[in-house]
Amino acid sequence: MKAVLFEAFNQRPKLVNLPDPTPEPHGVVLKVEATGVCRSDWHGWVGHDTDIALPHVPGHELAGVVKAVGKDVTRWKTGDRVTVPFVGGCGACPECHAGHQQVCHHQFQPGFTHWGSFAEYVSLHQADLNLVALPESVGFATAASLGCRFVTSFRAVVDQGKVVAGQWVAVHGCGGVGLSAIMIANALGANVVAIDIAEDKLALAKSLGAAVTLNARSVASVPEAVMEVTGGGAHVSLDALGHPETCCNSILSLRRRGKHVQVGLMLGDHSTPAVPMSRIIAHELEILGSHGMQAHRYDVMMSMILSGKLKPELLVGQEISLEESIDALMTMDRFPGTGTTVVTRF
Numbered sequence: 001m002k003a004v005l006f007e008a009f010n011q012r013p014k015l016v017n018l019p020d021p022t023p024e025p026h027g028v029v030l031k032v033e034a035t036g037v038c039r040s041d042w043h044g045w046v047g048h049d050t051d052i053a054l055p056h057v058p059g060h061e062l063a064g065v066v067k068a069v070g071k072d073v074t075r076w077k078t079g080d081r082v083t084v085p086f087v088g089g090c091g092a093c094p095e096c097h098a099g100h101q102q103v104c105h106h107q108f109q110p111g112f113t114h115w116g117s118f119a120e121y122v123s124l125h126q127a128d129l130n131l132v133a134l135p136e137s138v139g140f141a142t143a144a145s146l147g148c149r150f151v152t153s154f155r156a157v158v159d160q161g162k163v164v165a166g167q168w169v170a171v172h173g174c175g176g177v178g179l180s181a182i183m184i185a186n187a188l189g190a191n192v193v194a195i196d197i198a199e200d201k202l203a204l205a206k207s208l209g210a211a212v213t214l215n216a217r218s219v220a221s222v223p224e225a226v227m228e229v230t231g232g233g234a235h236v237s238l239d240a241l242g243h244p245e246t247c248c249n250s251i252l253s254l255r256r257r258g259k260h261v262q263v264g265l266m267l268g269d270h271s272t273p274a275v276p277m278s279r280i281i282a283h284e285l286e287i288l289g290s291h292g293m294q295a296h297r298y299d300v301m302m303s304m305i306l307s308g309k310l311k312p313e314l315l316v317g318q319e320i321s322l323e324e325s326i327d328a329l330m331t332m333d334r335f336p337g338t339g340t341t342v343v344t345r346f
């Protein structure tokens, strides 16, 4: 199969030919029809992710068709259209038994713990537990855009933030994660304040349902500006970028007893940001993480997609080839363009 492979961190990946994978007894091999390019891939490529063993094939936002099925798999057959969350469960640890596969003790993460989907084929583990059926009306590029940023935002807003209609939700950073969160919070009936430094991203945020947009460069203090437009602070605030400054701004944007959800990754030099703990205590703030979403929670999200309340296809930016994914991966830290870049030509 054709695949994008890197043999050293920070060195240009190559398009190479590799042997086709065979399925694990509990797994499947998928013919990849679409795979998103994500900032997490960039983090992995520069060496921020200790799960990655070299040489490595990146790619974790994928959708495709089942090509081969392991002998112990009961729920899937060749030809099935499927996708997966970026964190798969092992099926045997206490968290998996409790239904929290997104924090499994022995996670299967294609493109991190194992070779990923910047390839014609990818091997997926524990298929009965981790695969999600794709309705015919959801295209592969849209489905690929769900597995990482969209589901993490869905879990952040719905399951962690527990956002309800009428609440103010602040979203710091309007990349793929932030725009997803804005769409989801708006669909729930919340009032969204979107914050970014790029006017084109703020315009997109507005079109996806943000009630108010704030350019962080044109206000003296982001938290004070959020306090003002929300009449006392957000009920729920998300750092959708993953940066010490947006993390701190998000916490300081909250009203009393509000919830901060960290959605953007904090890796490398940013892994231990300073947080205003005195405010967290005095205002009884909650600090939460969001790390993917279990396959069994896709049902709720899919029904909102099929009913038209959520339109993840609006977040798909450009579609590119596998060869073009190399340059796209290497420049992901510079936040180019708006929307998700998806490989759809292999």
Ligand SMILES: [Zn+2]
Pocket: 038, 039, 040, 041, 060, 061, 086, 148, 149
């Ligand atoms: Zn991702």
Ligand SMILES: [Zn+2]
Pocket: 089, 090, 091, 092, 093, 094, 095, 096, 097, 101, 104, 105, 106, 107
């Ligand atoms: Zn597990």
